[in-house]
Amino acid sequence: MVRFGIPYQGPAAHPIGAGERVISFKDPNGLLLELVATEAAEARPAWGEAPGIPSQQAIHGFHSVTLWVEQGEATARVLVDTLGFRAAGEEGSLGRFSIGDGGPGTMVQARATGGFVQGVSGAGTEHHVAWRVSDDAAQLAPRARIRAAGLDPTPVIDWSYFRSVYFREPGGVLYELATNPPEFAIDEPVERLGERLMLPPQYEPDRAQIEAVLPPVHLPRPASADSFFSAGD
Secondary structure, three states: OOOOOOOEEEEEEOOOOOOOEEEEEEOOOOOEEEEEEOHHHHHOOOOOOOOOOOHHHOOOOOOEEEEEEOOHHHHHHHHHHHOOOEEEEEEOOEEEEEOOOOOOOOEEEEEEOOOOOOOOOOOOOOOOEEEEEOOHHHHHHHHHHHHHOOOOOOOOEEOOOOEEEEEEOOOOOEEEEEEOOOOHHHOOOHHHOOOOOOOOHHHHHHHHHHHHHOOOOOOOOOOOHHHHHHHHO
């Protein structure tokens, strides 16, 4: 960050995560990001092919997501009572919730901001938060609970590579429940993933328009599909 002139804060102890250290900064659009150092990251493989970045310094995937909401209580109830998360720590206005083994990639934090301007779609904000579910049955069960809670989930939407259900939690954050299958190898071999833009069939007629507005991305081809997916998971 020093080399590229990016302002940052830290390293500092995470207010909730025991033993975690955090460096905070913003991307060029103002989106708040953090690099979290935790021993638990070692359980997830990292991509070691990035030029100039040794594998021991590579990112091992997403640690958590932090929601900024007006009031945290209703957001917490949906996470715990409807989606099956459990409380995993609290410090002031910040609460952490986890699911599964509680490690990186299974956590969400909710910060009660009290009067902060609500985000709108555009640069500097995230459009939605996606939760991964194992299959269709694992998606329909929480959808039924979401509907019973009066949160008006969408029907199941088929995106070809996965199927999704969307709804807004009480704080206004858009959630997605996305199935793991059928995944991205349904229309190209694993060893060729990422070499060209693949589109679901319903968007194929608009390929020229879509490609015309996409910014160029220049990435070295990974040594294997496993190394490609390990960083983003």
